[in-house]
Amino acid sequence: MKKALTRLHFVTAFLFLFQIVQAQSPSSSGTGSFTALLIAIVVIIAFFIIWQVSDNLLRIEAKKSGMDSEDDSLSITPGIRDIFRKKGPGFAKGRHVALKQGHNILLEGKADGVVEHGKANTFAVEPPNFRGMSPIPKVEVEVGNRVKAGDHLFYDKKNPDVKYVSPVSGEVIAVNRGERRSIASIVVLADKQQQYRSLDVPNLESCSRADLVAFLLDSGGWTMLRQRPFNIIAEHNEVPDNIFVSTFDTAPLAPNLDLVVEGRGTAFQKGLDVLGKLTKGKVWLGLNANGGTAPSAVFTNATGVQKTWFSGQHPAGNVGVQIHHTAPIGPKSTVWTLDVQGVITIGALFTEGRFNAERVVALTGAELASPKYVRTFIGANIGQLLDGNIAGGNNRIISGDVLSGTKAAMDDFLNYYDDQLTVVAEGDHYEMFGWLLPDMATPSASKALPGSRFPDTVYKANTNMNGEKRAFVVTGQYEDVLPMDIYPQHLMKAILTNDYEKMEGLGIHELVEEDVALCEFACTSKQPLQEILRTGLDMMKES
Amino acid sequence: MSSFLDKVKSFEPPKEKKFLHTLYDGFFTFLYTPNHVTHGGVHVRDRMDLKRTMVMVVLALTLCYIFGTYNIGHQHFVALGQHTSFMAAMHLKLFHGLIKILPVFIVTHVVGLGIEFYYAARKGHGIEEGFLVTGALIPLIMPPDIPLWILAFAISFAVILGKEAFGGTGMNVVNIALLARAFVFFAYPGEISGDRCWVSGLEFVGTTAMGETYGWAHSLFDGIFKWLGVATFGDGGGAVVDGWSGATPLALAKGGWDNVTAHYSSLQMFWGGIPGSVGETCKPAIIIGALILVATGIASWRIMFSMVIGAAFMGLLFNAWGHDVQMDIPWYFHFYMGSFWFAMAFMATDPVTAASTNSGKWIYGFGIGALGIIIRVMNAAYPEGWMLAILFMNVWAPLIDHYVVQSNMKRRAKRVAVA
Numbered sequence: 001m002k003k004a005l006t007r008l009h010f011v012t013a014f015l016f017l018f019q020i021v022q023a024q025s026p027s028s029s030g031t032g033s034f035t036a037l038l039i040a041i042v043v044i045i046a047f048f049i050i051w052q053v054s055d056n057l058l059r060i061e062a063k064k065s066g067m068d069s070e071d072d073s074l075s076i077t078p079g080i081r082d083i084f085r086k087k088g089p090g091f092a093k094g095r096h097v098a099l100k101q102g103h104n105i106l107l108e109g110k111a112d113g114v115v116e117h118g119k120a121n122t123f124a125v126e127p128p129n130f131r132g133m134s135p136i137p138k139v140e141v142e143v144g145n146r147v148k149a150g151d152h153l154f155y156d157k158k159n160p161d162v163k164y165v166s167p168v169s170g171e172v173i174a175v176n177r178g179e180r181r182s183i184a185s186i187v188v189l190a191d192k193q194q195q196y197r198s199l200d201v202p203n204l205e206s207c208s209r210a211d212l213v214a215f216l217l218d219s220g221g222w223t224m225l226r227q228r229p230f231n232i233i234a235e236h237n238e239v240p241d242n243i244f245v246s247t248f249d250t251a252p253l254a255p256n257l258d259l260v261v262e263g264r265g266t267a268f269q270k271g272l273d274v275l276g277k278l279t280k281g282k283v284w285l286g287l288n289a290n291g292g293t294a295p296s297a298v299f300t301n302a303t304g305v306q307k308t309w310f311s312g313q314h315p316a317g318n319v320g321v322q323i324h325h326t327a328p329i330g331p332k333s334t335v336w337t338l339d340v341q342g343v344i345t346i347g348a349l350f351t352e353g354r355f356n357a358e359r360v361v362a363l364t365g366a367e368l369a370s371p372k373y374v375r376t377f378i379g380a381n382i383g384q385l386l387d388g389n390i391a392g393g394n395n396r397i398i399s400g401d402v403l404s405g406t407k408a409a410m411d412d413f414l415n416y417y418d419d420q421l422t423v424v425a426e427g428d429h430y431e432m433f434g435w436l437l438p439d440m441a442t443p444s445a446s447k448a449l450p451g452s453r454f455p456d457t458v459y460k461a462n463t464n465m466n467g468e469k470r471a472f473v474v475t476g477q478y479e480d481v482l483p484m485d486i487y488p489q490h491l492m493k494a495i496l497t498n499d500y501e502k503m504e505g506l507g508i509h510e511l512v513e514e515d516v517a518l519c520e521f522a523c524t525s526k527q528p529l530q531e532i533l534r535t536g537l538d539m540m541k542e543s
Numbered sequence: 544m545s546s547f548l549d550k551v552k553s554f555e556p557p558k559e560k561k562f563l564h565t566l567y568d569g570f571f572t573f574l575y576t577p578n579h580v581t582h583g584g585v586h587v588r589d590r591m592d593l594k595r596t597m598v599m600v601v602l603a604l605t606l607c608y609i610f611g612t613y614n615i616g617h618q619h620f621v622a623l624g625q626h627t628s629f630m631a632a633m634h635l636k637l638f639h640g641l642i643k644i645l646p647v648f649i650v651t652h653v654v655g656l657g658i659e660f661y662y663a664a665r666k667g668h669g670i671e672e673g674f675l676v677t678g679a680l681i682p683l684i685m686p687p688d689i690p691l692w693i694l695a696f697a698i699s700f701a702v703i704l705g706k707e708a709f710g711g712t713g714m715n716v717v718n719i720a721l722l723a724r725a726f727v728f729f730a731y732p733g734e735i736s737g738d739r740c741w742v743s744g745l746e747f748v749g750t751t752a753m754g755e756t757y758g759w760a761h762s763l764f765d766g767i768f769k770w771l772g773v774a775t776f777g778d779g780g781g782a783v784v785d786g787w788s789g790a791t792p793l794a795l796a797k798g799g800w801d802n803v804t805a806h807y808s809s810l811q812m813f814w815g816g817i818p819g820s821v822g823e824t825c826k827p828a829i830i831i832g833a834l835i836l837v838a839t840g841i842a843s844w845r846i847m848f849s850m851v852i853g854a855a856f857m858g859l860l861f862n863a864w865g866h867d868v869q870m871d872i873p874w875y876f877h878f879y880m881g882s883f884w885f886a887m888a889f890m891a892t893d894p895v896t897a898a899s900t901n902s903g904k905w906i907y908g909f910g911i912g913a914l915g916i917i918i919r920v921m922n923a924a925y926p927e928g929w930m931l932a933i934l935f936m937n938v939w940a941p942l943i944d945h946y947v948v949q950s951n952m953k954r955r956a957k958r959v960a961v962a
Contacts, residue, residue, distance in 0.1 A: 107587075328958060332959070402585065402586045402587040403586070404585070424587065426580055427578075428578045428580050431575060432575055434576030435592055436598060443590070444589045445589055446589060446590070446591040446839070447839050448595060448596070448599050448839035449590055449591065451590075463580040463587060464588065465579040465580060465581055466589065466591075467576065467588070467591075467595075468592070470671060470712065471713030471714060473596070473673075473894055473895055474894050475899035475900075476894075476901055485954070485955075502948075505951075517585055520585045521589055522591070523589070524592060524593055524596055526592065528583065529584070530585070531583055
């Protein structure tokens with residue numbers, strides 16, 4: 001309103017001035033057509049003002065009556081942005097966000113569509129997987145103890161209400177210690193026949209939020225919830241503004257979550273219902289609008305959630321990117337995120353009455369004899385999962401994807417939140433004129449390599465740095481692969497110079513490591529962006 | 544190949560010998576990409592690195608080098624009134640050009656890389672690639688006859704005070720190549736201004752008509768040419784022809800566009816058969832280079848595009864003003880003269896000294912375009928404005944970025960306040 005009025009004042013003042021100038025000018029020829037033109041302009045401007053004012057009034061009225069102002073149907077005419085906005089595919093009904101920036105890294109070794117039984121029989125819960133936890137948690141079991149799936153294993157002494165539970169039933173065979181007597185992992189040898197701790201499941205419809213929280217804390221379901229900013233275990237004393245779930249993963253070789261959710265529809269929906277009771281805002285579901293076919297009906301038919309469709313290359317599937325385009329995080333806001341299998345585990349607490357830590361894990365990477373999906377439990381032993389499946393010799397095993405996973409060995413375990421295992425070749429070799437040759441064998445987000453002309457090329461990646469670390473030189477490169485209104489390079493420099501105000505202003509709260517992983521991949525100067533970001537997040541958390 | 548690798552590695556000096564080791568490391572990483580693997584963070588890295596980025600710019604400059612070298616010779620013979628047709632006596636023109644450009648190129652690299660190696664060894668890090676491009680640019684923006692000691696001085700000044708004092712590649716505030724040129728411009732104005740400096744080899748002429756007046760390099764080739772039975776350097780008369788001035792189009796532009804076209808046709812200016820800095824004259828060669836840089840994403844198209852808009856806008860403004868004959872030069876003819884295209888493609892787009900935000904790049908490019916034309920048209924002392932315009936905007940770029948970043952921060956703060 002105010003804007004339109006000032007605009008009106010400006011136009012009248014302008015016309016008035018023009019009159020004076022016009023009166024003083026000696027030439028009189030052609031004034032007729034000029035007046036006509038002037039009138040035409042005035043009419044157009046007047047129409048524009050009426051349009052704008054009525055449009056704004058409509059929006060204000062809609063907002064007052066509690067309608068969602070994000071929805072485009074509020075305006076009387078389509079806005080310019082709506083006309084040029086990329087339309088989503090036919091199946092994407094509702095709000096659609098088309099992300100232009102990003103880059104898909106296509107690698108060899110994609111898992112194919114059948115889920116096999118995973119051969120792992122030892123499982124571990126590793127305290128270092130939980131960010132923000134003190135290094136020596138209180139361990140409630142001893143080596144030799146028998147546990148059921150869902151029995152408490154340990155808790156953080158700073159935060160004793162959150163119980164970390166065993167994913168399987170069996171015998172505790174090791175409590176491994178890391179540096180300075182920290183607890184590295186608690187290993188359970190699984191029984192052939194799984195037994196579950198019996199739970200006193202509250203009635204979801206009638207129980208209070210406090211009861212629900214207490215149940216989740218005790219049953220282990222709480223550990224599925226992670227909190228942003230900082231990507232820590234959710235604080236149970238806080239009520240999150242919103243909860244976000246991304247139903248697709250665009251990371252290199254990431255598992256197809258449609259497959260993961262197959263047959264688990266009820267548990268997934270139940271999980272969403274639980275989440276709905278935990279937040280004061282909404283549960284947001286990010287749906288995949290890429291590709292020609294609609295995602296699983298479990299996702300598209302989910303109820304009680306706010307659905308948003310996203311199309312675009314990686315990191316479109318990252319929950320952080322989706323939050324940025326729906327309900328962005330501010331420095332004081334709190335949101336919780338969890339992955340699809342985490343939602344299923346929470347839902348299964350209610351539908352099955354037990355802590356079901358079953359996970360579909362994608363075994364991927366060019367160095368595997370047969371990349372595939374396997375059904376196992378949280379924290380499975382990597383060597384047992386990969387047994388006999390590795391083709392090459394000099395490899396790197398990664399729990400997670402190649403961008404933000406962690407390096408692991410054969411006797412390590414999958415991280416708590418990981419549903420993917422990647423094996424790629426180590427790149428510890430020299431390459432003659434490697435920096436000069438127009439290489440087609442290594443992935444790149446840059447247009448300077450011939451591969452960029454063939455976007456469907458699938459690469460066999462290795463872990464070579466492909467260059468040496470340098471100071472920040474190239475600009476605009478990170479912005480091209482990060483679909484967020486953030487200046488990553490300036491943020492990184494702010495972190496490196498300990499500029500708290502700028503870090504906060506430039507949106508460090510909106511990011512976790514996986515969001516800048518693609519920037520780090522593309523970085524010409526080979527800077528460790530994820531590490532820098534974590535330093536910054538730790539600084540912010542402590543301040 | 545691995546045996547060759549072992550042979551190369553056997554040269555590796557001990558790490559205690561800092562300078563030697565840095566030198567070895569520089570050459571080794573030139574020959575081989577090292578076997579470093581990722582640790583922490585991403586496990587797979589992009590093929591792109593700084594070496595490749597820099598070499599793409601050098602590749603984009605090759606056409607400018609080829610044409611520039613030939614044009615040095617061509618301008619020399621035009622001044623003498625011999626072989627005045629562009630394609631005549633190509634071997635003479637090419638070799639004269641090479642004799643002129645090679646010492647400049649070699650001195651640039653020996654001095655510049657020497658300083659770079661020294662500082663890399665002192666700071667104990669690898670040799671950074673920044674000078675690859677700087678070293679390729681400097682010979683192209685100098686007059687062909689630049690005395691080598693002045694060149695060496697200029698480069699030392701630019702690299703030490705312009706770059707190393709700020710912390711090396713990626714830290715400099717102003718463009719190193721332009722800083723070197725500015726040093727020559729202000730410290731030795733006689734070498735880089737006036738009409739005669741842009742045509743090479745005039746000090747040889749007018750003495751005797753024999754080949755030896757040219758110096759030993761020319762005489763050497765004359766022997767070969769004589770044996771081959773083609774035209775030689777010694778054939779000609781040796782005096783500058785009457786009425787030849789050597790003035791560049793920009794110097795002539797002080798007298799208006801008609802004054803320029805009296806000497807050079809616009810086609811000639813476009814193709815580049817005119818006197819000027821080595822690399823700036825041939826517009827097609829530069830534009831192909833610019834297209835390579837844009838297509839590969841090495842240089843920012845935003846800066847290039849907005850610089851064209853800025854220059855056109857200022858040109859139009861001056862046309863509307865029309866205070867003197869130079870202002871009356873139609874705005875589009877400004878693109879025929881001087882080094883606009885070279886400055887746009889290779890100088891303004893230096894990522895370190897340009898604005899680093901995408902919106903900032905629009906402002907930065909526009910500023911250079913507008914300022915360059917202002918200096919060109921309004922300042923009688925400087926016929927060309929791009930060097931000064933870019934150096935000026937280099938200094939302003941951090942401020943532009945500051946405001947762009949501040950507006951991002953404000954936008955975010957506002958969003959939080961609303962939520």
